Amino acid sequence: MNFNKRNSYKKRIQQWGWNQGKKLRANIHDLNYFFWEATLKCNLNCLHCGSDCSKDNNCTELPAEKVLQVFSNIAENYSAQDVMVAVTGGEPLMRRDLFDVLNKVNQLGFSWGMVTNGMLVNENVVKKCAETGMKTVSVSLDGVRESHNWLRNEATSYDRAIGALRLFSKANKFDTVEAITCVNPVNLKQLDELYREIKNLGINSWRILTIFPKGRAVSSKALSLKADEFKELFSFIKEKRQQDSKLHINYSEEGYLGCDWEKEVRDDFYYCGAGINIAGLLWDGAYSACPSLSRNWIQGSINDSLFSDVWETKYANMRNRDWMKKEHCKGCHVWSNCQGSSLHLWDWDENKPQICHYRLLSINIE
Numbered sequence: 001m002n003f004n005k006r007n008s009y010k011k012r013i014q015q016w017g018w019n020q021g022k023k024l025r026a027n028i029h030d031l032n033y034f035f036w037e038a039t040l041k042c043n044l045n046c047l048h049c050g051s052d053c054s055k056d057n058n059c060t061e062l063p064a065e066k067v068l069q070v071f072s073n074i075a076e077n078y079s080a081q082d083v084m085v086a087v088t089g090g091e092p093l094m095r096r097d098l099f100d101v102l103n104k105v106n107q108l109g110f111s112w113g114m115v116t117n118g119m120l121v122n123e124n125v126v127k128k129c130a131e132t133g134m135k136t137v138s139v140s141l142d143g144v145r146e147s148h149n150w151l152r153n154e155a156t157s158y159d160r161a162i163g164a165l166r167l168f169s170k171a172n173k174f175d176t177v178e179a180i181t182c183v184n185p186v187n188l189k190q191l192d193e194l195y196r197e198i199k200n201l202g203i204n205s206w207r208i209l210t211i212f213p214k215g216r217a218v219s220s221k222a223l224s225l226k227a228d229e230f231k232e233l234f235s236f237i238k239e240k241r242q243q244d245s246k247l248h249i250n251y252s253e254e255g256y257l258g259c260d261w262e263k264e265v266r267d268d269f270y271y272c273g274a275g276i277n278i279a280g281l282l283w284d285g286a287y288s289a290c291p292s293l294s295r296n297w298i299q300g301s302i303n304d305s306l307f308s309d310v311w312e313t314k315y316a317n318m319r320n321r322d323w324m325k326k327e328h329c330k331g332c333h334v335w336s337n338c339q340g341s342s343l344h345l346w347d348w349d350e351n352k353p354q355i356c357h358y359r360l361l362s363i364n365i366e
């Protein structure tokens with residue numbers, strides 16, 4: 001048996017074991033990741049933004065005491081040390097009391113990380129992040145100067161993002177300092193150049209995403225990759241992962257990709273843990289999982305229930321996904337590997353995933 005055949009056989013067995021683990025995880029639904037959508041305010045107006053964020057500074061935010069009620073409830077019912085808090089927005093740093101809240105969240109025992117566009121990052125912000133227990137930080141970097149500024153719709157945004165990554169890296173206080181790149185047909189051609197720039201920053205992680213049709217990206221279909229472009233991207237990631245052990249390069253958990261790419265472009269097999277081990281508090285007090293999910297997935301609200309009650313009694317449509325076996329997914333031979341793809345890609349109007357990566361990559365099928 002040659003290497004490729006042996007590797008593919010080995011992966012199929014590993015995938016089977018992974019799928020057994022997924023069933024167990026769905027039954028146990030151990031909370032270990034919690035998104036907090038701190039605000040919808042944002043200081044940019046990106047072409048591809050998947051959030052409903054707004055430059056409107058009057059946009060309502062959940063008051064700090066309500067946010068902290070939720071974190072106290074989680075700490076009382078689960079182990080705060082085992083739950084990573086991911087702070088998102090909007091732009092989290094637009095929230096004035098952000099560090100006051102996160103300081104208390106940290107005192108309850110949680111570790112936290114943040115995704116930022118870097119526009120407001122300076123030495124003082126980095127210091128506050130360290131003092132309030134931030135462990136990981138992800139800064140959006142969507143290409144080399146020209147393509148980043150175009151996508152982010154702001155001429156200074158590239159320099160601000162690079163400056164933020166440098167400051168976080170220089171502080172030497174955080175476990176992970178990460179650049180996040182949304183790949184589109186324009187910056188796909190600049191990935192080698194971007195890779196060299198990222199290496200110069202001395203950061204330790206690079207997360208690569210592709211744009212999915214949500215928020216403003218719905219009207220920017222030209223930003224989505226085609227089948228041959230996905231393959232070009234995955235070949236790039238696979239090669240760099242093999243060559244470079246110092247920079248952790250990972251494709252996001254975005255759809256099942258098939259045996260050729262699974263575990264080659266990311267560390268593990270595809271897995272969508274929304275509602276299984278991932279929950280979230282949205283800007284208005286709604287309980288959901290990832291902020292990238294549409295509001296159809298909301299399971300409850302701080303206004304009428306405790307988070308722990310909702311976590312224990314709701315989230316059924318995320319934990320058992322058999323109801324998603326419709327259209328192509330019905331009878332799909334890799335259903336147990338994919339289970340209808342990432343929940344953020346589910347189209348509630350059409351009752352099917354907005355994109356099937358597996359079919360797209362198996363180009364002969366299309």
Ligand code: SF4
Nearest residue numbers: 272273274290342344
């Ligand atoms: S819904 Fe999307 S972002 Fe959330 S866990 Fe699933 S794949 Fe990841």
Ligand code: SF4
Nearest residue numbers: 329332338340356358
């Ligand atoms: S048809 Fe559905 S279950 Fe099968 S790979 Fe595509 S999205 Fe996944």
